[in-house]
Amino acid sequence: MDALVQELKEKVIQALNLEDMTPDDIDANAPLFGEGLGLDSIDALELIVLMERNYGIKLKNANEGKDIFKSIQVMADYISKNRTK
Amino acid sequence: MSVYIDKAAQISIQQPLSNEWFTNPLSPAGRLCKFVRPDFKQYLSPAVSRRMGTALKCTLSSALACVPEEKRSLLDGILTGTGLGSIENTENFLLAMLEGEDGLSPSNFMQSTHNTLGSQVAIAFNCHGYNITYAHRGTSFDSALMNAVIKFRLNEFKSALVNGVDEMTEKYFQLFDQIGYWKDRDVTIEDVRKATSPGTFAGENSVSLLLTDQPSDQPLCELCDTQLLYRPSDQRLKACVEKMSLEHNVSRIDAVVIGNNGDKENDEEYRRLVQLLAPDATQIIYKHLFGESFTMSGIGVYVGATCLKEKSVPSHITIDNKALENPQTILVLNHFKQLDYSITLLKSC
Numbered sequence: 534m535d536a537l538v539q540e541l542k543e544k545v546i547q548a549l550n551l552e553d554m555t556p557d558d559i560d561a562n563a564p565l566f567g568e569g570l571g572l573d574s575i576d577a578l579e580l581i582v583l584m585e586r587n588y589g590i591k592l593k594n595a596n597e598g599k600d601i602f603k604s605i606q607v608m609a610d611y612i613s614k615n616r617t618k
Numbered sequence: 619m620s621v622y623i624d625k626a627a628q629i630s631i632q633q634p635l636s637n638e639w640f641t642n643p644l645s646p647a648g649r650l651c652k653f654v655r656p657d658f659k660q661y662l663s664p665a666v667s668r669r670m671g672t673a674l675k676c677t678l679s680s681a682l683a684c685v686p687e688e689k690r691s692l693l694d695g696i697l698t699g700t701g702l703g704s705i706e707n708t709e710n711f712l713l714a715m716l717e718g719e720d721g722l723s724p725s726n727f728m729q730s731t732h733n734t735l736g737s738q739v740a741i742a743f744n745c746h747g748y749n750i751t752y753a754h755r756g757t758s759f760d761s762a763l764m765n766a767v768i769k770f771r772l773n774e775f776k777s778a779l780v781n782g783v784d785e786m787t788e789k790y791f792q793l794f795d796q797i798g799y800w801k802d803r804d805v806t807i808e809d810v811r812k813a814t815s816p817g818t819f820a821g822e823n824s825v826s827l828l829l830t831d832q833p834s835d836q837p838l839c840e841l842c843d844t845q846l847l848y849r850p851s852d853q854r855l856k857a858c859v860e861k862m863s864l865e866h867n868v869s870r871i872d873a874v875v876i877g878n879n880g881d882k883e884n885d886e887e888y889r890r891l892v893q894l895l896a897p898d899a900t901q902i903i904y905k906h907l908f909g910e911s912f913t914m915s916g917i918g919v920y921v922g923a924t925c926l927k928e929k930s931v932p933s934h935i936t937i938d939n940k941a942l943e944n945p946q947t948i949l950v951l952n953h954f955k956q957l958d959y960s961i962t963l964l965k966s967c
Contacts (some may be wrong), residue, residue: 548723550668571665578724585721 536607546604549576561606569604577602584608589617597606621770622967623831623838624777625828626683628678629653630908630917631821635683636896637924640932641663643907645807649800650791650863651824651909669725670738673785674914676743676824684826685743685779695748695778696736697766699911702784703732703751709787735783736789748778756847756954758782759825759916762863763962764844776831782916784826791820810880810906811897811937818879825916827923833967839926839948842866843962850959852894859895859949862963871896872929872945873931875922877952879905887956895961896949899936915952919962922948926966 542556549572560572563569566577577598585591590612592598601611631646632639634656635723644654653676661679670678677698686691711726724821726735729899730754733751740749748769752761759782769775794800801817810818828842843862847854874896876888904921907916923930931942950962 550725552668553664575728582721582723599712605788 534609534613536561537613538605541588541605541609541612545580546584548579556598559605561609562604565602580608587618588612588614590616619771619773620832621767621841622830622833623827623841623919623964624830624834625684625686626682626826626838626920626923627916627919628823628825629656629933630823630825632907637813637928639907640924643934644832646805646821646907646909648804648819650786650788650820651822653785653824653956659772669729671704671729671785673700673704673706673783673824674729674735674738676738676785676822677781677783677826680824680826681739681779681781682742684828688885689777689828689835691745692781693743693745693747693777695742695750695766695769696743696777696781697748697778698736698739698743698751698781698783698784699760699762699913699916700732700735700751700753700781702755702786702790703759704729704734704785705787705790706785709789715920735942736781737780737798739781739827748774748835751951754958756912756915757952757958759913759919760844760952760958760960762786763827763916763919764846764960765845767841770829770831775829778829780827780916781905782913784913785822786820786910786911794818794820796921805880807906810878811829811903813878813882813885816881816883818884818905819912820910821905821914823908823911823914823917825913825920827916827920827959836927837967840889840921840965841923842868842965844960844962845957855891855895855959855961856959859963864963866963866965868947868963868965869948871899871949873900873902873922873925873942873948875902875904875918875950876937877905877918878903878937879910884953887953888951891951891953895951900933900942900945901947902935902941903937904935907935915960917951918950918952919964922950922962924963926964929966
């Protein structure tokens with residue numbers, strides 16, 4: 534799981550172009566939206582694309598994102614249970 | 619109704635957001651010269667700029683550097699000329715489509731249109747005025763400038779921002795290369811000056827001009843008029859310059875800015891134009907320092923305006939390497955493939 538968390542941090546930094554951040558700067562349990570990384574709705578779309586492209590997970594209901602994108606750790610848990618690639 | 623170029627800012631292959639090129643220019647190296655990037659963080663927060671492509675970052679930075687904060691939301695118009703728009707984002711989006719149409723990144727798509735540039739400036743400025751983008755290849759900037767001048771003449775504008783922006787990607791460069799648009803080897807300034815062979819070299823530019831109907835303390839110059847002409851006869855070209863000169867009490871053209879870019883055919887046309895329109899004027903060149911792009915004529919207007927403000931034309935931008943002191947009137951000429959021509963008359967304040 535730790536490896537997936539680390540990989541996810543790297544992919545999020547790349548996908549969202551968080552130029553000045555390193556994986557160590559991201560607290561795996563901090564909220565992604567609002568506080569924490571302060572992401573917005575466009576970032577949510579980028580995260581949906583990231584999950585689909587890298588892990589073969591297609592969110593059928595956009596509202597699911599609210600729970601899945603709570604933090605990197607929550608995302609990693611969801612991916613490990615639902616990934617198809 | 620007078621129109622003034624009140625302020626100007628450029629990001630290009632010269633030192634960005636400065637007039638360093640006027641005294642100490644950088645020498646371009648290679649066939650494709652990319653933006654010399656400013657410290658974007660001075661103008662854009664990382665949170666704001668992280669989704670932006672290079673052209674958009676440069677457009678916003680030059681616009682923010684050009685227009686004082688208190689004037690931004692009061693602008694009557696933001697007019698942008700761009701031949702290729704946000705081509706970097708466009709390519710990223712299309713390349714992702716080739717990999718599969720599922721799961722396309724929204725950011726590249728959102729910022730892949732030409733009018734993203736001007737609209738993002740309006741958002742940054744909180745400006746709800748006229749906003750238009752011209753994507754007319756080699757006359758994109760000239761069209762935007764002429765639109766602005768018409769709006770001033772109609773008393774619809776008191777102030778406006780005119781941008782000329784183009785970036786060049788490796789892929790687009792290669793496409794142009796296949797039709798012989800570029801020289802076949804790395805160029806030097808002297809190669810461009812001599813123009814003994816076909817082709818030029820690529821530059822990138824984001825130039826922003828703040829136009830006003832009232833000059834501030836230190837305007838660059840008066841923008842007397844600008845005209846676009848399609849396949850004009852010599853007679854029509856001459857008549858256009860004579861009419862502009864007459865209307866603005868200009869009895870003599872001191873210098874003419876021409877777009878010599880090292881391509882033999884292109885430069886021969888400028889030689890012909892100068893002989894026709896202002897044979898005794900000092901000839902100012904700039905593309906040997908800035909390269910070529912669809913909107914590089916915006917840099918031509920900026921160069922002419924800067925010479926009027928500085929009251930001198932340095933020798934390194936004249937065709938005969940002779941400096942000119944205290945120019946009062948400058949004509950800026952542009953042609954695109956000998957089809958579309960623009961003529962802009964500038965006068966010192």
